[in-house]
Amino acid sequence: MTKSQSPSIHPTALVETGAELGKGVRIGPFCHVGPHVVIGDDVELMSHVVVTGDTAIGAGTRVFPHAVLGAEPQNTAYRGERTKLVIGRNNTIREGVTMHIGTGNARGETIVGDNCMFLAYSHVAHDCVLGDYVTFSNNVMIGGHTTIGDRVIIGGGAGVHQFCTVGHHAFIGGIAAVVNDVIPYGMVVGSRAYLAGLNLVGMKRSGMSRDNINALRHAYKELFADNGRPLRENAQRLLADYPDNEPVRDLAEFVLSDSKRKFVTPLTGRRARLEDGI
Known part of the structure; x- marks a missing residue:
């Protein structure tokens, strides 16, 4: 040397x-x-x-x-x-x-x-x-x-509960308390964290194509649609509807995988109205 x-x-x-x-x-x-x-x-x-x-x-x-x-x-x-x-x-x-x-x-x-x-x-x-x-x-x-995927960004003061999984390219806002799993590409905010959509900025920065971004946006709406079906059933339908789209398949398989935690989901009902100031 x-x-x-x-x-x-x-x-x-x-x-x-x-x-x-x-x-x-x-x-x-x-x-x-x-x-x-x-x-x-x-x-x-x-x-x-x-x-x-x-x-x-x-x-x-x-x-x-x-x-x-x-x-x-x-x-x-x-x-x-x-x-x-x-x-x-x-x-x-x-x-x-x-x-x-x-x-x-x-x-x-x-x-x-x-x-x-x-x-x-x-x-x-x-x-x-x-x-x-x-x-x-x-x-x-x-x-x-805890498992944190590639290119995840977590804002200041946020906390993630033990045994949670945060999917790749997800974004967690500052001061968020994350107690359940976060889907890949998800954007999570709120002191009691909820899913506020997809991390579109992170997806674009990673070089994801416009077609894949649009497919994920449609898949997100279908996954969390208020249709009375369980989340896992919606995920299974995504696999059937998007058999050749890798990001959508990745999202669906994340939801279908075994986990000790539930998932962070979008706001619904009274809490959603409170967050909107209604």
């Missing part, structure tokens, strides 16, 4: 014996890196960062001051077993962010994808799985065993 490729460790930082550091790693003042940590190439820990537990950080990730990665889960079932936190490549982890390892009686690892951004004081709990290009705004909290 050449001098330019060697890790740069500030004299006040503590890197315990056993930690593995990649090429070009930079560890700033007063950081603490535990003995079971693996840090990929060109990762930067700015200052006062704690990386502990059995934690791996992918190449190119930047971690800002006072983040704590790989601490024990906040779960009374945890008994000190060896579990993991795996963070992907090119992530931005801002000030005060916390991410915890998994629990031995569940998945056993917490997984964060690539190219994600976690703004200040957001939290990823134990046994969660996050996709790529996910954005958590300030103070976002997700409970244990």
Whole structure:
């Protein structure tokens, strides 16, 4: 390893014996890196960062001051077993962010994808799985065993209940309390979160074709139509009506999949009238 490729460790930082550091790693003042940590190439820990537990950080990730990665889960079932936190490549982890390892009686690892951004004081709990290009705004909290799909954006102060699944390309507004599953492409708002349509901005940004966007808009109306049929039956009809449309099929299969939670749905009845100011 050449001098330019060697890790740069500030004299006040503590890197315990056993930690593995990649090429070009930079560890700033007063950081603490535990003995079971693996840090990929060109990762930067700015200052006062704690990386502990059995934690791996992918190449190119930047971690800002006072983040704590790989601490024990906040779960009374945890008994000190060896579990993991795996963070992907090119992530931005801002000030005060916390991410915890998994629990031995569940998945056993917490997984964060690539190219994600976690703004200040957001939290990823134990046994969660996050996709790529996910954005958590300030103070976002997700409970244990939560699954977050690719390109999901969660607004400031929002919370997602444990065991929920948020489908890819969904948008969750600030301060929303999400207690049920969110469909792919869904747009969720409200202090007691409800579905307010599709995340059209996110769909366009991802390069989705106009035909697929229009198909999803029609499918959304059919899925949540007030026709007296169960939601799953409407989803099955979508599979029959759109056999060759991948986004619509993806939406229908999400609804038909097994889940511990119900779904976030559009407002109806009296609550809808209250939200509209009627």
